[in-house]
Amino acid sequence: MLALPNAQNAATTAFRRTLTRNLVLPLGMSAMLVLLFLYVVFDVNRTNQALSEQDALLERQTELLKVIVDSETGLRGFLVTGTEDYLKPYREAKASVDGNLSDIASYFRDRPAQAVRMSELRRLMGEWFEFCERTIKARRTGQMPKQLDGMNADQVLRKDLMDNVRHQFAEIRKASQTRRELMADEANGRIRYIAFCAALFTLLLGGFLAYIGRYQLLGLSRAFEEALRAQAEQNDELKRQAWIRSGQAHLAENLRGELNLSELGSRLLSYLAEYTGAQIGALYVNEGADHLTRVAEFAYPEGQHAKERLRYGQGLVGQVAREKKLREIDNLPADYIKVSSGTGESSPRSIVIVPLMADGLTQGVLELAYLQNPSPQSVTLLSEANELMAVAIRSVSYRERLQQLLNESQQQGEELQAQQEELRVSNEELEERTRVLQETQAKLEGQHAELEQTNEQLEEQATLLEEQKKSLDHSNRVLIESQVALAQKASEIESASRYKSEFLANMSHELRTPLNSSIILAKLLKDNPDENLTKEQVEFAETIHGAGNDLLLLINDILDLSKVESGMLEVQPEQTAVSGLIETLERT
DSSP: OOHHHHHHHHHHHHHHHHHHHHHHHHHHHHHHHHHHHHHHHHHHHHHHHHHHHHHHHHHHHHHHHHHHHHHHHHHHHHHHHOOGGGGHHHHHHHHHHHHHHHHHHHTTTTOHHHHHHHHHHHHHHHHHHHHHHHHHHHHHHTOSOSSOOHHHHHHHTTHHHHHHHHHHHHHHHHHHHHHHHHHHHHHHHHHHHHHHHHHHHHHHHHHHHHHHHHHHHHHHHHHHHHHHHHHHHHHHHHHHHHHHHHHHHHHHHHTOSSOOHHHHHHHHHHHHHHHHTOSEEEEEEEEETTEEEEEEEESOOTTOOOOSEEETTSHHHHHHHHHTOOEEEESOOTTSOOEEOSSOEEOOSEEEEEEEEETTEEEEEEEEEESSOOOHHHHHHHHHTHHHHHHHHHHHHHHHHHHHHHHHHHHHHHHHHHHHHHHHHHHHHHHHHHHHHHHHHHHHHTSOGGGHHHHHHHHHHHHHHHHHHHHHHHHHHHHHHOHHHHHHHHHHHHHHHHHHHHHHHHHHHHHHHHHHHHHHHHHHHHHOTTOOSOHHHHHHHHHHHHHHHHHHHHHHHHHHHHHHHHTOOOOOOOOOOHHHHHHHHHHO
């Protein structure tokens, strides 16, 4: 592994050096070719510019010759006809010829022969214009014949002078054309020479680079083949490690969540079977006292289920739990176990039994069966991931135990809360009954004197009930502390409630007899059959009669309450006239 980086570094350095040379030289050659191309471009541009100047010079020469010929033609027309309009080309030529000759002469400063011809041409044109001026003046003054034949016209117009002018123009134009052709030939020759040199240089340098590059690349290829072979082996190892790390990461992902042991085992076996290619699996969990319990299985065929419980040292699974070492067993017998599907069955060839260890303690044992021998990386994954699986099993076991204790505590709390609620309801019922008795006592105090005895008895009963209430309050505190005391006090409260109901029922019957007498007497007084009572006395009798009836109704209500408590009365709600109730209350 140490030689691989050194070989790679040497090969890389040589490759970089070769690559740099093979890049720099072509780039240098390309730069030279670019410079040559730029030179050619600039030379072509310069040549084109010079040729354009020559073309412009030839064109100006042609135009100037045309102007001179036009002036001659105009002069001839004037001499023949005497019409001044024919002199217009002559005047224009006279005005522009001298400037045009100067411009054309400026092109020939570096060419003496042409400059001499231009000087001669300028002299001839000067002589021509002087002759023309004399001829025009003679024609205007009539000193020339009006009719000129061909011979006379040539002599009169100095055809020999104009022929000399044309000859000079022809020589100048011929020299300019020759110079233009020479410049074009020189430019084409330079371009062909540069192109030939560039092509030859490119071919030679390219061949040299190809030869050197091939020789060096062959050496580099051999070095890189060795490096790539070593790199491939290293990549295989990295892939194996990546496969193992990926398996551990996905296994941890599958073991997350609020799971019980059965769900955890099913997920664990299903994932490992898919990832490592196992066909059958079982998971055993340590339940204490050196015993293992099967909590999950994967793809076990019917009739060949794994054993539910195993002792340490019992079978291969128990032995692995005791030794705390992974075991891989190959070449299993054909009748060991069957892998079955809907289309057939087969026998596994290998099993792997893995102890699941956390902090040096066996938390469980994992057993997987394979139709083919498991790959080394699968066995490595099972070996390296055993602590991850053991920690997950331990966490789920702790959580289930904690949940069990919490459920038991909640159940006990709910039972105690229900008992407290029953006691509270009993206390509220007693308080309500005491309040009703107190209200009844207050009403009876304002009635007939015969009710005083009943009031005293009711006060005694209220006192007794208050004492019973205090006793029940004390019992309530005692019941919170002890469930046994709660049951005893509840029994006492039930007995007291029964005695009270019996007392109210008996007392209501004892009160009715004197109360009915009072009501009958009050009714007789109210009716006043003898009419011996005053109006005020009759109203008093009516008040006593109404109060007696109210008291009788109250006693009936008390009796009804006792019947309700004993379950002997049904409550039937009815509508009551509020106005009558208000009138009765105002009257009493």
